[in-house]
Amino acid sequence: MERIEIDTATEKKEGLAGEHFRLLHRSEGTPARRGVVRTFHGEIQTPAFMPVGTLGSVKGMSPEDLERLGARIILGNAYHLYLRPGHEFIARRGGLHSFIGWNRPILTDSGGYQIFSLNLLTKVTDEGVTFQSHLDGSRHFITPEKAIEIEEGLGADIIMAFDECLPYPSDYAKTAASLERTLDWARRCKAAHRREDQFLYGIVQGGFYEDLRKKGAEGLLEIGFDGIAVGGLSVGEPQEQMLHILDEVVPLIPEAFPRYLMGVGTPEDLVEGVMRGIDLFDCVLPTRHARTGSLFTSRGEVHIKNARYTEDDRPLDADCGCYTCRNFSRAYLRHLFMAKELLAIRLNTLHNLYYYLTLMEGLRQAIEKDRLGSFRNEFYQKRNPEIEGAEPEA
Amino acid sequence: MERIEIDTATEKKEGLAGEHFRLLHRSEGTPARRGVVRTFHGEIQTPAFMPVGTLGSVKGMSPEDLERLGARIILGNAYHLYLRPGHEFIARRGGLHSFIGWNRPILTDSGGYQIFSLNLLTKVTDEGVTFQSHLDGSRHFITPEKAIEIEEGLGADIIMAFDECLPYPSDYAKTAASLERTLDWARRCKAAHRREDQFLYGIVQGGFYEDLRKKGAEGLLEIGFDGIAVGGLSVGEPQEQMLHILDEVVPLIPEAFPRYLMGVGTPEDLVEGVMRGIDLFDCVLPTRHARTGSLFTSRGEVHIKNARYTEDDRPLDADCGCYTCRNFSRAYLRHLFMAKELLAIRLNTLHNLYYYLTLMEGLRQAIEKDRLGSFRNEFYQKRNPEIEGAEPEA
Numbered sequence: 001m002e003r004i005e006i007d008t009a010t011e012k013k014e015g016l017a018g019e020h021f022r023l024l025h026r027s028e029g030t031p032a033r034r035g036v037v038r039t040f041h042g043e044i045q046t047p048a049f050m051p052v053g054t055l056g057s058v059k060g061m062s063p064e065d066l067e068r069l070g071a072r073i074i075l076g077n078a079y080h081l082y083l084r085p086g087h088e089f090i091a092r093r094g095g096l097h098s099f100i101g102w103n104r105p106i107l108t109d110s111g112g113y114q115i116f117s118l119n120l121l122t123k124v125t126d127e128g129v130t131f132q133s134h135l136d137g138s139r140h141f142i143t144p145e146k147a148i149e150i151e152e153g154l155g156a157d158i159i160m161a162f163d164e165c166l167p168y169p170s171d172y173a174k175t176a177a178s179l180e181r182t183l184d185w186a187r188r189c190k191a192a193h194r195r196e197d198q199f200l201y202g203i204v205q206g207g208f209y210e211d212l213r214k215k216g217a218e219g220l221l222e223i224g225f226d227g228i229a230v231g232g233l234s235v236g237e238p239q240e241q242m243l244h245i246l247d248e249v250v251p252l253i254p255e256a257f258p259r260y261l262m263g264v265g266t267p268e269d270l271v272e273g274v275m276r277g278i279d280l281f282d283c284v285l286p287t288r289h290a291r292t293g294s295l296f297t298s299r300g301e302v303h304i305k306n307a308r309y310t311e312d313d314r315p316l317d318a319d320c321g322c323y324t325c326r327n328f329s330r331a332y333l334r335h336l337f338m339a340k341e342l343l344a345i346r347l348n349t350l351h352n353l354y355y356y357l358t359l360m361e362g363l364r365q366a367i368e369k370d371r372l373g374s375f376r377n378e379f380y381q382k383r384n385p386e387i388e389g390a391e392p393e394a
Numbered sequence: 395m396e397r398i399e400i401d402t403a404t405e406k407k408e409g410l411a412g413e414h415f416r417l418l419h420r421s422e423g424t425p426a427r428r429g430v431v432r433t434f435h436g437e438i439q440t441p442a443f444m445p446v447g448t449l450g451s452v453k454g455m456s457p458e459d460l461e462r463l464g465a466r467i468i469l470g471n472a473y474h475l476y477l478r479p480g481h482e483f484i485a486r487r488g489g490l491h492s493f494i495g496w497n498r499p500i501l502t503d504s505g506g507y508q509i510f511s512l513n514l515l516t517k518v519t520d521e522g523v524t525f526q527s528h529l530d531g532s533r534h535f536i537t538p539e540k541a542i543e544i545e546e547g548l549g550a551d552i553i554m555a556f557d558e559c560l561p562y563p564s565d566y567a568k569t570a571a572s573l574e575r576t577l578d579w580a581r582r583c584k585a586a587h588r589r590e591d592q593f594l595y596g597i598v599q600g601g602f603y604e605d606l607r608k609k610g611a612e613g614l615l616e617i618g619f620d621g622i623a624v625g626g627l628s629v630g631e632p633q634e635q636m637l638h639i640l641d642e643v644v645p646l647i648p649e650a651f652p653r654y655l656m657g658v659g660t661p662e663d664l665v666e667g668v669m670r671g672i673d674l675f676d677c678v679l680p681t682r683h684a685r686t687g688s689l690f691t692s693r694g695e696v697h698i699k700n701a702r703y704t705e706d707d708r709p710l711d712a713d714c715g716c717y718t719c720r721n722f723s724r725a726y727l728r729h730l731f732m733a734k735e736l737l738a739i740r741l742n743t744l745h746n747l748y749y750y751l752t753l754m755e756g757l758r759q760a761i762e763k764d765r766l767g768s769f770r771n772e773f774y775q776k777r778n779p780e781i782e783g784a785e786p787e788a
Contacts, residue, residue, distance in 0.1 A: 062737060100726060341453065343452075
């Protein structure tokens with residue numbers, strides 16, 4: 001893990017602005033690149049994975065845990081934090097960094113995805129969205145301006161424009177109309193945003209229609225953002241379809257912009273996303289799977305509750321250097337999981353996040369050394385259940 | 395926290411036996427003493443508190459967490475480990491130390507307390523106990539010999555004789571008969587015990603009857619054990635009654651024996667137990683209370699879900715040096731707890747265990763410096779809700 005520290009917190013945004021993203025190295029023969037995203041709470045070496053801290057903590061992990069794992073940036077959910085404990089509450093505590101004790105960069109989403117995906121929606125108009133809280137059923141009205149107010153209150157380093165998220169699949173006419181709305185909301189977010197110490201990213205929507213995605217990307221570039229995200233992917237489509245959209249969209253985003261693929265994904269998705277020029281990823285998979293006993297290893301996923309691991313005294317992943325793999329056996333991890341011991345979740349989460357963050361470190365090094373193609377081949381070869389020593393799951 | 399390390403694992407029991415407990419300093423004017431309990435996995439500075447690792451983990455804490463907190467010894471529950479994953483299973487993994495990745499001393503109770511207190515009892519005879527598993531209702535028959543077999547399989551450094559535990563209150567006749575049985579079982583445990591690298595402690599029973607307690611202590615000394623525990627206390631009686639029994643029992647135990655007060659207790663109980671010459675304590679209070687949001691501080695217990703802490707930006711305990719108090723506010727701890735975030739349990743447990751272990755460190759230093767009386771006074775003064783800066787709970 002990298003341990004580069006720079007104190008950028010006192011720099012002025014003007015000093016950083018032209019260089020929010022710095023390109024360090026272009027991959028030979030692929031759109032992949034090594035870069036660095038600079039914020040007022042420090043730098044993020046890219047491509048990077050951002051652990052998800054929904055409610056002001058990455059589930060079960062302390063800031064110290066995350067630092068020791070090498071996480072450089074975490075994500076917070078504006079929707080959840082708006083409802084509990086509230087953005088004004090957090091602003092009074094000096095913002096999210098201060099409240100949660102995390103002094104490295106934070107990115108907040110705008111809440112759009114949660115409002116649309118948690119089925120809480122009561123009404124969408126061009127003006128904004130009315131929804132009911134999943135906690136107490138209370139009604140809330142969120143406009144693009146309100147979303148920015150919330151994100152400014154939270155005070156993350158990178159904030160996202162408010163967008164409309166469609167279910168999958170959605171037809172062309174519906175997707176086209178929704179894209180217009182998302183672009184209009186993006187414009188209003190840009191106009192509403194005031195904080196000089198935050199970078200605002202727009203989100204390309206447009207479903208699985210190439211011409212709409214093109215329109216979405218061009219619209220955002222015209223408005224002007226600090227970074228460009230690709231949204232509305234990993235919503236139930238086959239991976240091939242997601243990668244096709246990336247192949248279409250990424251070339252439309254100029255090299256100077258950091259590119260963020262929202263809510264993605266599996267280890268395979270990260271490798272393929274990086275290959276296609278993505279710089280930032282976030283996903284609940286490593287933390288959520290940890291809680292259900294699905295563990296990511298260099299040879300594939302291990303479902304630790306499987307009876308085959310009952311008396312398996314080997315480490316989860318002999319190739320892994322994490323605390324869990326250095327100290328405990330599969331038999332112990334399975335025992336903890338079956339007995340519903342809290343330590344199971346802790347050890348599983350430490351491992352899964354280490355796996356994701358180490359995979360990204362491997363990808364960064366491979367880009368630097370112009371060996372991304374062979375890194376990718378080795379990644380898939382190891383996962384091939386036919387090779388010696390591999391253990392296909394029953 | 396002390397960080398004294400000695401490698402005793404390769405010593406022979408014969409070399410240690412005469413000195414399983416070494417007395418370092420007698421308190422002036424009280425029965426309290428500073429000592430060291432020596433085992434094949436290292437030393438324990440006494441008086442000491444042992445965090446409870448019921449099922450092969452102290453709930454939510456990794457071995458690294460416990461080492462950083464300064465824990466020198468943890469407790470395992472033979473009853474729980476016998477049922478899941480089983481003592482033979484653990485023996486095949488090289489014993490509990492190896493299975494759970496904890497290389498410092500471990501003490502296992504014999505399972506008696508759980509069998510009697512979890513209301514699983516179906517039948518007690520002089521031969522042994524028949525009970526039903528709380529997991530699947532399966533029937534099991536445990537004799538003193540079987541209890542020793544289980545504890546030898548687990549392989550802890552200190553193991554406990556199998557005893558009968560009575561409900562509170564129990565009448566004289568019942569208590570007297572039960573004491574006879576416990577003494578008979580103690581004799582059989584001693585006869586059955588083979589492992590040279592384990593120290594076997596007897597348990598003084600006898601309820602709240604002074605003459606029976608005397609008989610219990612004398613009976614154990616006649617049989618011969620490596621240490622003497624006081625059982626059957628903190629079972630619902632007023633603290634005064636418990637302390638009275640300690641006042642009666644402790645003087646009956648020769649100075650050369652480590653004295654262990656089982657399943658006790660509150661911070662006040664620890665201070666009073668130490669004052670009366672107790673060397674070892676264990677209790678689920680700090681870990682269990684952590685999970686329900688009750689936090690021990692130098693000024694008393696804080697119930698973190700109390701609305702008064704909603705916007706309280708102060709640390710939980712300004713006098714505390716734990717990770718939680720150094721990095722987070724009461725407002726954040728309350729938010730995590732109310733949102734049922736896993737990190738709440740982690741931060742609360744780190745704090746409560748640190749509080750208990752630091753209290754014991756303070757008691758050890760006070761004994762060494764012959765200022766136990768003033769330590770005790772300061773302990774109670776700080777907890778007085780009338781003094782400046784104190785915050786009585788509503």
